[in-house]
Amino acid sequence: MASKLGLLFHFLVIATLMQFETVIVNGQPQVPFYFIFGDSLVDNGNNNRLSTAAKANYHPYGIDFPQGLTGRFTNGLTVADIIGQLLGFSDFIPPYANTTNQDITRGVNYGSGAAGIRDETGSNLGGRISLNRQLVNHATIVSRLLLLQRNITFTNEYKKKCIYIVNMGSNDYINNYFMPNDYPTSRIYTPDQYAVVLIQKYSLQLRTLYRLGARKIAVFGLGFIGCAPAEIAMFGTNGDCVESINSATQLFNDRLKPLIDDLNNAFSDARFTFINISSISAPQEGVVLSNVPCCPIRSDGQCIPNSIPCPDRNLRVWYDGFHPTEVANRALASRSYIALSPMDASPYDISRLAQL
């Protein structure tokens, strides 16, 4: 009966701590650049000019963001924004869609709502920038950097010190496997086979990132997508999490950590790490949270344009039917940055990754 995201007490404590931390982190960032790959959990406006339903550049998104509407799929900061602040970046990393030569001074955010590991993922909603495409975009940025810095040794050294985060895979389930009317994948593969083919593809993509110079790479596992209010509504589970989705994504997570170990073994000069979102957002004994999204949602799970969101946004986990509120993002980001349990991040949390 209960929803399975019992995080609230946690969030409040951590959100308070984080505000303090954000204030005291000042001066130079800990790493020269910060590159962000992923989906709507990190997108900061790359989809705005695409023809897709998966964009969030309308009210009430951004209601708590300093610059208002940007295309972020939440009320305020994304998990990528908060990790950036913890790393000491005083400005937000610009979206790839906006980068000019002068902009490449602290990093680029390639994230795109509805995008996936598989190229076709998210096409039910319209345009999106798949992970393969994000890597092509990164190759463009790397060559621009070479031109700007005019010293290949320097650029290569530079890229090794940067932090890269990759948050992909949710849409390969939500906007692919679990949409049998739009995609054939669930007829071709069992959940276990699907996890295998996704991980094989992801492995190639992470190797490409390595070949483009990345050496400090944090890869995010999948959360309890079956507990997203939009999925609960779609599957009519009467408030319960959709177990078929959670067990399928668990198969992906189970294979992701061994992939990270393989990559670390294959590339001795690289540091890949697994961020365990299941651990970070695990249900807590005795804590039962409302699964009610903060904004009124339309059938695809996003906020109804110009609707009035809830006033108690610091007490909610979900802003719309799929996306966490800023306060939930703070909890995710803070435990990715400084793990509270050895399960949260392995072998390193992001603060350690930055120092290595």
Ligand SMILES: *[C@@H]1O[C@H](CO)[C@@H](O)[C@H](O)[C@H]1NC(C)=O
């Ligand atoms: C990106 O460019 C658009 C259009 O010029 C502008 O409205 C938006 O503020 C820019 N976003 C960022 C983060 O610079």
Ligand SMILES: *[C@@H]1O[C@H](CO)[C@@H](O)[C@H](O)[C@H]1NC(C)=O
């Ligand atoms: C290129 O960068 C390397 C590493 O920072 C430095 O040692 C070297 O002097 C630079 N070369 C030139 C021509 O500036």
Ligand SMILES: *[C@@H]1O[C@H](CO)[C@@H](O)[C@H](O)[C@H]1NC(C)=O
């Ligand atoms: C991730 O967290 C879950 C839930 O706490 C745990 O069962 C699993 O073993 C963790 N995975 C890794 C690789 O640490």
